[in-house]
Amino acid sequence: MKKERCIALYSGGLDSILAIKIIQSQAIDVIPLYFATPFFGFKALRNPEDFKMIHCHEYGICPHVIDYTDDFINTLINPAHGFGKYMNPCIDCRIGMLKRARELLEVFNASFIVTGEVLGQRPMSQRRDAMDIIEKASGLRDILLRPLCAKRMRATRGEHLGIVDREKLLDITGRGRKAQIYLAELFGIKAAHIPASGGGCMLTNKQIAIKVKGTINRFMSQAPTRYDIMLDVVGRKFILDDSTVFVVARNEQENEVLADMKYPGNVFIKIAGIPGPLCVLRGEANQANLEIASGICLRYGKGKGTKGLNALWGADPHQMREVINARVIPDEYCRRLQIDFDVPD
Numbered sequence: 621m622k623k624e625r626c627i628a629l630y631s632g633g634l635d636s637i638l639a640i641k642i643i644q645s646q647a648i649d650v651i652p653l654y655f656a657t658p659f660f661g662f663k664a665l666r667n668p669e670d671f672k673m674i675h676c677h678e679y680g681i682c683p684h685v686i687d688y689t690d691d692f693i694n695t696l697i698n699p700a701h702g703f704g705k706y707m708n709p710c711i712d713c714r715i716g717m718l719k720r721a722r723e724l725l726e727v728f729n730a731s732f733i734v735t736g737e738v739l740g741q742r743p744m745s746q747r748r749d750a751m752d753i754i755e756k757a758s759g760l761r762d763i764l765l766r767p768l769c770a771k772r773m774r775a776t777r778g779e780h781l782g783i784v785d786r787e788k789l790l791d792i793t794g795r796g797r798k799a800q801i802y803l804a805e806l807f808g809i810k811a812a813h814i815p816a817s818g819g820g821c822m823l824t825n826k827q828i829a830i831k832v833k834g835t836i837n838r839f840m841s842q843a844p845t846r847y848d849i850m851l852d853v854v855g856r857k858f859i860l861d862d863s864t865v866f867v868v869a870r871n872e873q874e875n876e877v878l879a880d881m882k883y884p885g886n887v888f889i890k891i892a893g894i895p896g897p898l899c900v901l902r903g904e905a906n907q908a909n910l911e912i913a914s915g916i917c918l919r920y921g922k923g924k925g926t927k928g929l930n931a932l933w934g935a936d937p938h939q940m941r942e943v944i945n946a947r948v949i950p951d952e953y954c955r956r957l958q959i960d961f962d963v964p965d
């Protein structure tokens with residue numbers, strides 16, 4: 621007999637894992653979609669195959685990774701339902717992902733959509749009114765099933781038709797995780813593999829929010845590109861002029877992340893001959909900006925305290941052939957160029 625099929629929004633968090641397990645336990649085929657942007661799912665964006673393998677191995681869930689960056693940047697410009705505490709446009713974010721999932725129903729031959737939402741768990745997007753708005757605006761009336769709190773919600777079409785057994789759905793509410801941890805054990809998820817709470821969306825981080833808001837303001841009514849936005853999630857950021865930013869890696873891991881950003885318009889800088897940060901200049905790579913940038917690069921590496929050293933620069937971080945003298949720049953001047961933009965606490 622043909623198995624019923626649904627699509628699930630998979631975030632990699634415990635709630636979405638459990639929502640999928642609950643539906644799978646009713647012998648329904650689940651297609652998990654993982655939406656990735658530089659703000660959430662950056663690792664998956666950089667290496668989707670690794671991400672998929674890890675989740676297949678740890679949870680038996682093998683997600684399709686969807687690069688959602690460009691849609692999400694448009695959402696960030698002017699979200700109809702506003703922002704949460706910082707730059708997180710949660711309601712519009714959910715609506716956007718669900719709309720995309722709805723478009724894929726036919727592609728996957730699926731008849732409904734599942735999420736791990738829990739009534740009352742998140743202040744912005746998981747209040748009842750917000751959940752209703754999300755369901756309606758995404759065009760999913762009656763086919764959006766939230767298994768963890770389904771018994772607190774109206775029954776969906778799948779439940780009416782007997783495709784989903786409503787009796788086996790749950791009525792979890794609120795912010796606690798006790799019920800979810802218990803369920804995780806029932807489903808055989810190892811304690812070490814239970815994801816930490818908190819979601820991990822960088823837009824709920826004040827420092828990142830400050831940078832993102834600065835980027836959006838810089839571009840005014842236009843959308844920044846993904847390459848501009850990516851420079852907000854890594855390193856120390858400096859504004860050299862209206863159209864030029866400079867980012868300095870803070871550790872080895874960030875060096876690796878920046879080294880992967882070989883995108884049009886990015887210029888890499890590094891102090892020659894000594895260990896130190898990899899840096900990216902984006903915008904006007906003119907002599908004046910290159911001199912300031914190389915001075916900042918010197919300030920944050922092992923060359924600090926010298927009287928100046930040579931810096932290498934170029935479009936490929938592994939083959940920087942141009943040379944410029946990195947002069948000492950006073951700390952105070954570096955600080956003045958650092959992002960400083962107020963977001964409410």
Ligand code: SF4
Nearest residue numbers: 660708709710713821
């Ligand atoms: S926290 Fe981030 S990923 Fe989650 S709904 Fe809000 S904006 Fe989207």
